[in-house]
Every structure is written in C-alpha cells, then in structure tokens.
Amino acid sequence: MIFKQPKKYIRSHEPVFWGLFGAGGMLTAFLTPIMILLTGLLIPLGIIEPEALNYEKLHSFTSSWYGAAIILIIVALPLWHTLHRIFHSLHDLGVQRGRSWQQVICYGFAFAVSVFVFTLLLQILTM
Amino acid sequence: MSKKLTPSEKRLEIEILRYHPEQDEEPYLQQFEIPYTTDMTILEALQFIKDHLDSTVSFRWSCRMAICGSCGLMVNGVPKLGCKAFLRDYYPNKITLEALANFPIERDLVVVMDDFINKLEEIKPYLIPEKEPQFLTKGTYQQTPEQLEKFKQYSMCINCGLCYSACPQYALDNKFIGPAALALIARYNRDSRDAGSAERMKIVNQEVGVWGCTFVGYCSVVCPKGVDPAAAIQLLKVESSKDYLIGMFKP
Amino acid sequence: MSKRRPYNRELSSDWWLKDIFYSQYMLREGSSIFITLYSLILAWGVFRLSQGEVAFNAWMEALQHPLSILFHLIALAFALYHSITWFSLAPKAVDLWIKGKRLNEKIIILTHYIAFVFVSIFCLFIIIS
Ligand code: SF4
Ligand code: FES
Numbered sequence: 001m002i003f004k005q006p007k008k009y010i011r012s013h014e015p016v017f018w019g020l021f022g023a024g025g026m027l028t029a030f031l032t033p034i035m036i037l038l039t040g041l042l043i044p045l046g047i048i049e050p051e052a053l054n055y056e057k058l059h060s061f062t063s064s065w066y067g068a069a070i071i072l073i074i075v076a077l078p079l080w081h082t083l084h085r086i087f088h089s090l091h092d093l094g095v096q097r098g099r100s101w102q103q104v105i106c107y108g109f110a111f112a113v114s115v116f117v118f119t120l121l122l123q124i125l126t127m
Numbered sequence: 128m129s130k131k132l133t134p135s136e137k138r139l140e141i142e143i144l145r146y147h148p149e150q151d152e153e154p155y156l157q158q159f160e161i162p163y164t165t166d167m168t169i170l171e172a173l174q175f176i177k178d179h180l181d182s183t184v185s186f187r188w189s190c191r192m193a194i195c196g197s198c199g200l201m202v203n204g205v206p207k208l209g210c211k212a213f214l215r216d217y218y219p220n221k222i223t224l225e226a227l228a229n230f231p232i233e234r235d236l237v238v239v240m241d242d243f244i245n246k247l248e249e250i251k252p253y254l255i256p257e258k259e260p261q262f263l264t265k266g267t268y269q270q271t272p273e274q275l276e277k278f279k280q281y282s283m284c285i286n287c288g289l290c291y292s293a294c295p296q297y298a299l300d301n302k303f304i305g306p307a308a309l310a311l312i313a314r315y316n317r318d319s320r321d322a323g324s325a326e327r328m329k330i331v332n333q334e335v336g337v338w339g340c341t342f343v344g345y346c347s348v349v350c351p352k353g354v355d356p357a358a359a360i361q362l363l364k365v366e367s368s369k370d371y372l373i374g375m376f377k378p
Numbered sequence: 379m380s381k382r383r384p385y386n387r388e389l390s391s392d393w394w395l396k397d398i399f400y401s402q403y404m405l406r407e408g409s410s411i412f413i414t415l416y417s418l419i420l421a422w423g424v425f426r427l428s429q430g431e432v433a434f435n436a437w438m439e440a441l442q443h444p445l446s447i448l449f450h451l452i453a454l455a456f457a458l459y460h461s462i463t464w465f466s467l468a469p470k471a472v473d474l475w476i477k478g479k480r481l482n483e484k485i486i487i488l489t490h491y492i493a494f495v496f497v498s499i500f501c502l503f504i505i506i507s
Contacts, residue, residue, distance in 0.1 A: 007249075009329040014338040015371035018364060028413055029464035029490075032457040034498040036416060038505055039423075040450025044441040052505045053438070055431040062427065075420045082410035082417070088341045089407045091299065094391040117421050120428045148383035204397060231384035239384045273478035295400060298389045343403045344467060358470040365471065 017084055017107065024081025032078060059124070068121040076114040083110040139163040139218055141172055143184060144225040146232050154232060156223070157181075163218055170198055170209035173224070173236070186236040193351055196285035199292070200236050201225040206289040206349045228292040229301070242301060243288050246308040250330055252315065255323030274319040281314035281359050283352045290346035290356050296339050303339035304330060306346035306356035313359035316366070328370050337363045406463045409456035416453050465490040 042048045061067040087106040095102070138160050146154035159176050167175075170188055177184050189195040191210045198209035203223050214222070230238035256268075290306035291297050297305050312331060316324045331337045340360050347357040394400040419441075426437035440446060468490055469483040 009333055009336075011329075011332045011371070011374070012334040012336070012338045013371075014334065015364075015368040018338070019368060025460075025464055028457070029461040030494055030497045031501070032413060032416065033454060033461055034501045035420075036450055036454045036457055038501065039420070040416070040441065040453065041447065043505075044438075044447060044450075048506065050438060055427070055434045058427060058434070062424075071424060075417055075424060078413055078417045082414040085407050085410040086414070089404070089410075092295065092341070092394065092404070092407070094299070113418070113421055117424050120424050124428050146385055148385070149381045154385060154387075228387070229389075231386050233382070233384055273475075276478055276480075277475075295393060295403075298393065341407075342467065343400070344470075345399050345403075347470075348399065355470070357467075361471040362473050365473070 017080070020077070020080035021084040022081075024077045024079070024084075027073070028078045028081055031074065035074070062121060062124050063127070065125065068125050072114075072117055072121055075117050076110070079110040079113055080107075083107060136162040137164075137218075139172070139214060140221040141176070142221060142223045143176075143235070144223075144232075145184070145235055146226075147183075148234060154226075163214055165213075165215045167214045168210050169200070169202060169207065169212045169214065169222070169224065172214060172222075173209060184236075185234045194285060196287035199227045199287045199289050201228055201292065204228075206292040208287060208289070208351045211351050227288055229294070229298045230288065230292065238288075240288060243286075243291055243305070243307070246304055247286060247311060250304075250308050250312050250315075250327055251323055252311050254315065254318065254321045255326070256320065257322035268320045270319055277319075278314045278317040281310045281317070281354060284310060284314075284354050285352055287351065289349045289351060290354075293345040293349040295343055295345075296341060300335070300339065302335045304333075304336050306340075306360065307354075309337060309340075309363055310354050310356040310359040313363055316363075328367065331363050332367050332370060337367050340364075402463075405459065409460040412449075412453040412456040413460065415449070416457075461494060465494070 038048070039053065043050055043053055062071055083106045087102060090102055090106075091099070139162075141159045141161060142156050143159065144154045145151070145157045159180055161172055161175050161180070168191075170186075170191060173184065173186050173188075177186075186198070186200070186209070188198040188209065190197075193208050193211045196208075199206060200209055201207070201224065202209075202212050203217070204225075206227060224236060226232045226236045227238045230240060230243070233239050261268075284307055286307065288307070294303075294306055297303050309331070312327045315321050316327055337360055340357075342357065342361070344357045347355045350356065390396075394404040423434075423437050426433040441450075465487055469481075469486040472481060472486050474481040474486075
C-alpha cells in the first residue's frame with residue numbers, strides 16, 4: 001500500500017486584494033464611463049458649460065468630510081481594481097520573473113496614489 | 128479492406144495531428160478524405176478513418192453519447208467531445224483534429240490525463256458525513272428538492288477535461304487545481320448531506336486553488352454538460368473570502 | 379521497456395491572439411491600463427485643486443487639448459467594454475435563490491444595466507444643476 005504524506009496547504013492572501021478588486025471593478029463599471037464622458041469630453045468640448053465643474057464648486061465640495069471621502073473613493077478605488085488586473089495580466093503574458101516584486105510594485109502603486117490623494121484631500125479639508 | 132468511394136458521394140477533408148512516441152520526434156499533421164453525410168459525428172469520422180484508411184490512428188471513446196467523457200479532442204482549436212460534434216457544422220471546410228490542449232500527448236489523439244484525475248481525487252469527491260456513516264437499515268439520508276437543486280448542476284460533470292484544455296491559467300501553470308475539480312468541490316460543499324467543507328476549503332484557499340483563476344470564463348463555454356465551472360469558482364471565491372475573514376478573527 | 383514518451387506542447391506567449399475568446403479576455407484586462415491613466419488624471423486634478431484656482435483652471439484647460447480628447451475617447455470605449463463584460467459576468471457571482479430556483483441570469487444582467495443608466499443620469503444631473 002502506498003502511504004501518502006498529508007499535503008500542506010498554504011492559505012493565500014488574495015481575498016484582501018480580490019475584495020478591493022471587486023469593489024473597484026463594481027465602481028468602475030457603473031461610474032467610470034459617465035465620469036470620462038463628463039470630465040474628459042463633454043465639459044472640455046464645451047457641450048456642458050465648464051462652469052459646471054468650476055474651482056469654487058469643487059473646492060467647497062471637497063472641503064466637507066463626506067465630499068472628500070467620495071472623491072477619494074472615486075479616484076483611488078479603481079486603481080485597486082486595475083492594478084490587480086495588470087498584475088495578473090503580467091502572468092498571462094508570461095512575465096514570470098520576480099512575481100513578488102511585480103506584486104509589490106503593482107499594489108504599491110495603487111497604495112501610493114491612494115495615500116497621495118488622501119493627503120491632498122486632508123490638506124484641503126484642514127485648510 | 129478498403130471501401131470504394133463512389134464519385135457522387137460528398138467528401139470532407141480531415142487533418143489529424145499524429146504522434147507515435149516510438150518513431151516521431153514531434154507531432155505532425157496527416158490528411159485524410161472521408162465520405163460525408165449530415166448525421167456523422169467527428170467520432171464516427173475517426174472510426175471510418177481507422178476502419179478504412181489507416182488503422183494506426185489512436186483515439187479514445189466508449190459511450191458515443193456524451194456520457195463517458197473519454198472522447199475529448201480539439202476540433203479546429205476548440206475543445207469538443209468527438210461524439211457530440213457533428214461534421215455538418217464544419218462542412219464543406221476542412222476540419223483539423225488535435226489532441227486535447229494543455230495535456231501531454233500520449234499518442235495521436237490520446238492524452239495523458241493523470242494530473243487531471245489526481246486533482247479530482249485530491250478534493251475528496253465523496254460525501255463526508257458529519258457523524259459516523261449510518262447503516263442503510265437506519266434509513267437513508269433525506270434531502271429536499273431545493274437542497275438537491277443547490278448542487279445538481281455541478282454534479283453533471285463527466286470528467287472529460289475540456290474545461291482544462293480551455294483554461295489558459297491551467298496552461299500557464301498546471302499546479303492550478305482547475306475548473307472541473309473546483310466545480311466538484313462546489314458540488315460536495317453545497318450538498319446538505321456533506322460535512323467535509325472545512326477539509327476542501329484548505330484546497331480552495333490556496334494560491335493554486337480558487338485564486339489561480341482570473342475569470343477567463345471559457346471553461347463554461349466549452350463544457351458539454353452545462354456545468355458552468357466559472358460560476359462554481361466565483362461562488363467559491365466568495366466562500367474563500369468569508370473563510371479568510373473568519374480565519375482572521377479566530378486563529 | 380516502456381516506449382512511452384508523452385509530448386508536451388509549448389504554450390506560445392501570444393496564446394491570447396489565437397482565439398477570439400482569449401483576445402476578448404485580454405482586451406477586457408487591457409481596459410485597466412486606460413482606466414488607470416484616467417484615475418491618474420483625476421488624481422492630478424485633485425493635486426491642482428489643492429494648489430488653488432489658477433492651477434486648477436490650468437488643469438481644466440489642459441483637458442481641452444486634442445490629445446486629451448482623443449485619450450478620453452479611447453478610455454471611454456474601454457471603460458464601456460469593462461462595464462459590459464462586468465455586467466455579463468455578474469450573474470455567475472450571484473447566489474440568490476427564490477422559491478428553490480436560482481435567480482434568472484437575464485434578470486440580474488438587466489438590473490445592472492438599469493442601475494447603470496440610473497447612475498449615469500444621476501451624475502449628469504448633479505453636474506448640470
Ligand atoms: S466541468 Fe464540463 S468541461 Fe469540465 S470536465 Fe466536467 S463536463 Fe468536462
Ligand atoms: S464517447 Fe463517451 S463522451 Fe464521447
């Protein structure tokens with residue numbers, strides 16, 4: 001009889017990143033098309049009055065804590081979605097070297113931009 | 128004995144990837160021409176070739192009715208069951224047959240399935256009762272139609288391996304447990320009579336468990352039995368995430 | 379002696395170009411590059427906002443550059459592609475049961491599209507008002 005050594009199973013930490021990926025993907029699916037249409041096309045082309053997104057309006061919105069929170073989520077959360085995909089796409093494309101470094105760079109980038117936006121918003125809030 | 132083709136018969140060109148380990152360095156394509164009728168399957172075409180044109184062509188089959196799962200092969204690059212794919216869907220174009228992708232070729236259209244079978248075995252594909260298994264004299268395990276419905280779809284798998292040859296993640300890294308094995312885990316974990324979830328979740332929770340999947344979704348497209356492994360995997364990702372959260376609070 | 383010599387076929391690194399299904403998958407994953415860039419543009423906007431009115435207006439003006447318009451057009455196409463694929467795969471992750479039957483796929487997808495239209499109109503309304 002062959003006796004099999006019980007296999008060791010190592011739990012992955014992927015649920016953390018998958019959760020952020022899912023939340024970001026959901027937000028992106030619902031919000032990003034209209035956001036791009038507004039900020040990148042309709043307003044710059046003057047189809048909607050540029051006044052719709054003027055400094056004062058945006059600044060006062062960002063100066064409330066809930067406004068700042070909304071901006072943070074809209075700007076930063078999609079990055080946790082996209083960088084997760086980019087990380088896995090590297091594997092799909094056969095870039096096998098330094099997987100753990102790829103991971104640090106990808107999620108590190110999303111983290112860094114999140115912190116960047118967070119500090120800016122904090123600055124505006126406490127101004 | 129060779130059957131004479133009458134000129135009035137419609138014909139179809141079939142190309143087969145041949146490989147004889149005793150003599151060939153690597154596989155090569157060989158052309159055949161067969162008489163065509165609208166009711167012929169790919170498997171029947173192969174049987175015609177073996178009976179009348181070249182008896183050395185090797186391929187697997189048994190039931191001829193999409194139940195045994197042994198006749199999987201690539202038809203023009205798409206994983207199919209030979210007995211469930213019809214020539215009429217390709218006629219008059221040439222058909223190229225190849226051994227199931229992502230598996231090593233044993234010979235011609237026969238692949239080495241050991242890795243796949245080992246993975247199916249690894250997930251403990253049987254009911255693990257909560258208490259001591261009870262004798263039949265004490266009565267059977269009861270289940271409502273609703274409880275059956277929760278896993279029935281995932282129990283339809285015939286272990287044909289088509290989903291593995293459709294899965295780029297398995298192709299990239301064959302340590303990935305793969306679609307059918309995960310669907311089979313869902314089949315048992317969702318069964319009200321089973322209490323083995325905790326053991327199987329250890330497999331699911333690994334990097335090469337459910338997290339090896341990037342939701343390409345092709346497995347569910349090629350599956351000949353409508354199992355939808357991609358859906359089973361998504362549900363298991365949610366389960367694994369819950370398991371992760373619970374694991375954080377009670378080590 | 380065994381004559382077995384299983385042959386392993388190599389996976390070429392352009393596997394995703396060989397089947398339309400795989401190409402669509404890669405296109406879906408590729409959408410993330412454009413959405414990343416768009417998020418960075420927004421992050422830059424927040425940075426300019428924090429610097430004051432002049433800086434912010436310069437950012438708004440930069441968005442009018444033809445290259446910026448072109449980028450946003452492409453990004454919009456990719457973002458929509460992401461939404462479509464996201465909605466079409468959504469039912470696979472929903473484990474909702476009503477009266478012993480799993481919720482119909484079409485209903486789940488349709489709900490997503492209705493919500494999508496609703497969110498879009500809502501955003502448009504907020505900006506205009
Ligand atoms: S899940 Fe479908 S494709 Fe995969 S082995 Fe089972 S029957 Fe075949
Ligand atoms: S011969 Fe049994 S499944 Fe095709």
